[in-house]
Amino acid sequence: MERTLNLSYYFNRFARQAPNKPALVDQDGVTWTRSQFVSRINRVGNALIGLGLNLGDRVALLHDDSRQYLEADYGVMAGGLVRVPLDPRLSREQIVSQLKDAGASAIIVSKKHLEMITAVCQELGHIIVVSTDGKSGEALDYEEILKLASPIWSNPIKHDTLASLNYTGGTTGQPKAVMLNHSNLCQIISNALIGRPVVSSDVFLNVRPLWPIAAINNLFHLFGGALVVLGGKFEAEQLGKLVSKHRATATSLVPTQLVRLLDGGIVQAELATLHTIDIGAGAVQPDVFRSYLELLGPKIGVLYGLTEASWTCYLSPKEFTLDKERSERLIRSAGREMLGYRVTIQNEDGQELPPHSDGEIVIQGSNLMQGYWNQPDLTNAVLYNGEFHTGDLGHLDEEGYLYVVGRKKEVIRSGGSSILPQEVEHVLVKHPAIVEAAVLGVADREWGESVKAFIVLRPGHSVTYQEISDHCREHLASYMKPKWIEVVESLPRSHYGKVLKHLLVGDQASVTGKLLP
Numbered sequence: 001m002e003r004t005l006n007l008s009y010y011f012n013r014f015a016r017q018a019p020n021k022p023a024l025v026d027q028d029g030v031t032w033t034r035s036q037f038v039s040r041i042n043r044v045g046n047a048l049i050g051l052g053l054n055l056g057d058r059v060a061l062l063h064d065d066s067r068q069y070l071e072a073d074y075g076v077m078a079g080g081l082v083r084v085p086l087d088p089r090l091s092r093e094q095i096v097s098q099l100k101d102a103g104a105s106a107i108i109v110s111k112k113h114l115e116m117i118t119a120v121c122q123e124l125g126h127i128i129v130v131s132t133d134g135k136s137g138e139a140l141d142y143e144e145i146l147k148l149a150s151p152i153w154s155n156p157i158k159h160d161t162l163a164s165l166n167y168t169g170g171t172t173g174q175p176k177a178v179m180l181n182h183s184n185l186c187q188i189i190s191n192a193l194i195g196r197p198v199v200s201s202d203v204f205l206n207v208r209p210l211w212p213i214a215a216i217n218n219l220f221h222l223f224g225g226a227l228v229v230l231g232g233k234f235e236a237e238q239l240g241k242l243v244s245k246h247r248a249t250a251t252s253l254v255p256t257q258l259v260r261l262l263d264g265g266i267v268q269a270e271l272a273t274l275h276t277i278d279i280g281a282g283a284v285q286p287d288v289f290r291s292y293l294e295l296l297g298p299k300i301g302v303l304y305g306l307t308e309a310s311w312t313c314y315l316s317p318k319e320f321t322l323d324k325e326r327s328e329r330l331i332r333s334a335g336r337e338m339l340g341y342r343v344t345i346q347n348e349d350g351q352e353l354p355p356h357s358d359g360e361i362v363i364q365g366s367n368l369m370q371g372y373w374n375q376p377d378l379t380n381a382v383l384y385n386g387e388f389h390t391g392d393l394g395h396l397d398e399e400g401y402l403y404v405v406g407r408k409k410e411v412i413r414s415g416g417s418s419i420l421p422q423e424v425e426h427v428l429v430k431h432p433a434i435v436e437a438a439v440l441g442v443a444d445r446e447w448g449e450s451v452k453a454f455i456v457l458r459p460g461h462s463v464t465y466q467e468i469s470d471h472c473r474e475h476l477a478s479y480m481k482p483k484w485i486e487v488v489e490s491l492p493r494s495h496y497g498k499v500l501k502h503l504l505v506g507d508q509a510s511v512t513g514k515l516l517p
Helices: 008-017 034-050 066-080 092-102 110-124 142-147 182-195 210-224 234-245 254-263 285-296 324-330 376-382 421-428 465-475
Strands: 022-025 032-033 058-062 080-087 106-109 128-131 163-167 176-181 203-206 226-232 250-253 276-279 300-306 309-315 342-345 358-366 387-396 400-408 412-414 418-419 434-444 448-457 484-487
Touching: 008 034, 008 066, 008 182, 008 210, 032 034, 032 203, 034 066, 034 142, 058 066, 058 092, 058 203, 066 080, 066 210, 080 092, 080 210, 092 110, 092 176, 092 465, 110 128, 110 203, 128 142, 163 182, 163 285, 176 182, 182 210, 182 309, 203 210, 203 234, 210 226, 210 250, 234 254, 250 254, 254 276, 254 285, 309 342, 309 358, 342 387, 376 387, 412 434, 412 448, 418 421, 421 434, 421 448
Parallel strands: 022 226, 058 080, 058 106, 080 163, 106 128, 203 226, 203 250, 250 276, 276 300, 448 484
Antiparallel strands: 022 032, 163 176, 300 309, 342 358, 358 387, 387 400, 412 418, 434 448
16 A cells, blocks of 8 residues: 555544644634544545545535534545635635536535525536535535544545645636645645744634635644634634633734724733734735834734745744844845745746846745646646746845735735636626726725726716626625726727726826716
8 A cells, every 4th residue: 555645644643643632622612632623524534435425526615614614624635535615705606617617526515505505506416515504405414424434534645636626816707726735735734834833832813714724724733733723703803802812822814804903902911922923815014014013022924825835935923123124124025935945036038036136926846736727728827847937026135035016917915815807807897888897906005905997888878886886796706896996988908909907007097087986
């Protein structure tokens, strides 16, 4: 039998080393030991195989933030199946698109989404629905199938077995799923523990949605020996109380949450046990960073990575010293490459650029995705010569600190979520009053960026903001809707017919229109 490192081995090693050590405090305040938690993880994989699924089959997850989500998420991968986490904010249309694209064989769903998913799966056919809230219609009862399954997993899984499909960007048009295998995830977790050490006395408080981060943020804390506490949905006024109650030493936020925490008023004593607030999914505005340094001291850590290359760079709170000039420089940085990865800045000819020269950020290392699911052309456009070409623009300084200055791609990052402008444009032009649309991100103190749309109306048509908002809500997740909509007579284009978006906003703006109230 071939024996290789995989997540199943990691989980069972984790339980074997300290079976009675508390691992997780769930959403109901119940504490689960390592042995108890991993037994349920193993049961998930065995139960799904028992239902007739085969190794490599895709299992979607559409669930609230709970222990059941984590054990299902981990159980799918540890069982040799492929997790497909779905964003609960997506529209029905988007969820159908992703289920079809992934070729999902099963879906594990919570009560909130059960009725919709049951109807969807009846339409699609051949998708087993498992409900964590009891048997309902065609849905199987999660607890019942787990009772029939073994708590021990013994089937071999190779290191290059596909573990995860993470959808990013396109969902209304062409879905794009990032493929990560067991080796990717094992290496990402191992390297994260080197660059961002965790000790057994740590308590990690999770207040972020689990679907995009469960497989990295929570997992590396668990494997590092920390107690993970599921704190529910982030609420600025409650975070300090949760930190104090659980004596949390670390948490993870997106920039939007950091701003809300600052604006809501910080009780320093409540956050006294925290040594790290990791910030990912966007840049922290310098004024916000300064305010936290003044209030709490050096507690913010900054992550740079993408779904395609997780946890590539890290800026540790320990790197902030009494040297004010250095600290002022570092608050604009995304950190340095973590051990096992290499970050370079390249020009359009693929030549590596010297420090302080802006170019495309290019990554090498074991964290790189295997490619985009069923999209070889798209994969080959960004992943070649053993390097991932991020589309982000930036530069390195002499010490290797990365500074992100813009994007070669047009992805909008709002409140920790990524939005493809083309996706929103695709929906806007479906409205009978709109003939053309251009979408881009504009600076927003709270969200980092907000979506702004420029639209051209059909002759003789008029429209209100509410009408467009209602139209978008039918086809898009709520966070993708334009916050601002401006009506213009025409969109600026190059002689090739491409819309020149830089002429819509900023110093070079050459088009003015009417902002819809």
